[in-house]
Structure formats: structure tokens, C-alpha cells
Amino acid sequence: MKQSLYRLFIELTNGKITSGLLKRFARxxxxxxxxxxxxxxxxxNEDEMEKRLTDYPTLHDFFTRTLKHGVRPIDEGADSIVSPVDAVIENIGMxxxxxxxxxxxxxxxxxxxxxxxxxxEKYTDGYFIIFYLSPSHYHRIHxxxxxxxxxxxxxxxxSYPVNKYGLKYGKNTLSKNYRTITEVEHKFGKISIVKVGAMFVNSIExxxxxxxxxxxxxxxxxxFGSTVVLLFEKGSFTPLSSIKTPYDIKVGECAGYMSHQ
Incomplete structure (x- = not known):
């Protein structure tokens, strides 16, 4: 019952007026x-949180919670590329x-x-990965x-919904929603980290x-929940063969390896 009410809460954020009111309320x-x-x-999982549940003064503070040090170990492989978020990998491909x-x-x-x-041009024939964050996920991006x-x-x-239904039925959500792109050069190429807003979540900090x-x-x-898209330069990334979508992953877990061709 509670989850149904919160799903209704999320659906209401699709409207301009209701999303503004709910954003104000969450803060x-x-x-x-x-x-x-x-x-x-x-x-x-409240045991992972840096603070106690009673220490969050607003829903917004809870949505943007941090975690205890060490609960998300980072893969130490020299050439590994790790998940930037706690999420479900909805798609991976060329x-x-x-x-x-x-x-x-x-x-x-x-x-x-x-x-x-x-x-x-540099990304054509490279890989992409779609990471979907639900409202239940930790919302920090690494x-x-x-x-x-x-x-x-x-x-x-x-911004419009970017869950699996929004991706399937929405109108160009990944390429039209509010988004912040960070392009990074690493030792074997370039990667674009596309942080896509969802519903009233146009606050990508x-x-x-x-x-x-x-x-x-x-x-x-x-x-709030949203989506991160990683775009890899051609020939610079090889995904883990064990990833079969949908695939649950956490911050710091290996998603694949840098490659050089």
C-alpha cells in the first residue's frame, strides 16, 4: 500500500504544476x-547510511544521502572501469x-x-551502457x-520518466531530458558521462x-531516481561478458575494462 502511494507520488511529478509543488514539499x-x-x-538498507534515519530533516536530504565509508569498495584493477552508481543496467551495446x-x-x-x-564521431562503434536508478537506489554519482x-x-x-517504460514509450527521453554531460579523457581514450534528469529531478548537482x-x-x-549513460570511444572499452540485462550493479563494481586497439 505504501509503495503504491509513493508510485502515485512519482507519477504526479510528470506535471509541471504538481512537480513544482512536490519538489518544494520534498525540501x-x-x-x-x-x-x-x-x-x-x-x-x-539503513545499515549502509552514514546517518540515522531520524537525522534527515527532509525527504530531499534523505534522497541525497551519503553512505558509510567502505560500504562500496572500488575495484582496484588498473584497467577496470567501474559502475558510477547503484543501479540496474538496462541496456549495453554498440x-x-x-x-x-x-x-x-x-x-x-x-x-x-x-x-x-x-x-x-569518436563514439561511433564504441559501447554505451544505460544505468537506471530507481527511487530505492543511492543517488550519488562516482x-x-x-x-x-x-x-x-x-x-x-x-524531464520525463526514464524507467523501463519511459525508455520504451517516452519521446526521446535520453536525448531530450535535462542532462549534464562530463567528458573525461583516460589513458586509453575518452568517455562521456551523461547524467539524465528524470521528472522533477532537474537538479543534477x-x-x-x-x-x-x-x-x-x-x-x-x-x-531522485534517474539515469546515467556512459558512452565509450571506439576501441576503448570491453564490457564484462557476464553482464546480462537487466543487471544489478553497485558503485565501484567492475563493469568492464579499458582496451586499446
């Missing part, structure tokens, strides 16, 4: 009374000619997704690689400082 002190029931409804990725049987243009035509930020930009104004990123370090966070 208000009045929302504190729902923190416990939200945690129960989504079966959140970026086709004409700069297309196919997700849930639907084609998306990485030209539209990135919004910069000069960026796209760097999948050690490297240098060479560009960062924000596109889009509105980038928190890394400077141009250097270390694998596993925190770089941004969402205020």
Missing part, C-alpha cells in the same frame, strides 16, 4: 514525517553508424544527446575512471572540483 521540514515510511516502502543507440527497441541519437556535433575532465556542459529544460577525477570518487548527485 520542506514537513516532508520529514515521510522519511521513515519511504525507507520502508522501498526497502532501503553505438551504431549514424550515431544511434537502441534502448528497449527504441532508437536514440547521441548527436541529440550530446548536442555537440564535433563530439560524436567517477567510473581515473582521468581528466576535458569538457562539461548542460542541455535540455524538461556536480560537486567534483578541478579537472582531475579519480576512479570511485564522488562527482555529482541526483535528487
Amino acid at each position: 520542506s521540514r514537513a516532508s520529514r514525517m515521510f522519511v521513515s515510511s519511504f525507507s520502508q516502502a522501498y526497502k532501503i 553505438i551504431k553508424p549514424e550515431h544511434i543507440i537502441t534502448v528497449k527497441g527504441k532508437d536514440y541519437s547521441i548527436k541529440e544527446m550530446l548536442g555537440k556535433e564535433e563530439k560524436i 567517477s567510473p575512471v581515473t582521468g581528466r575532465v576535458i569538457d562539461q556542459w548542460t542541455l535540455g529544460k524538461k 556536480v560537486i567534483h572540483e578541478g579537472d582531475e577525477l579519480v576512479k570511485g570518487d564522488e562527482m555529482a548527485y541526483f535528487s
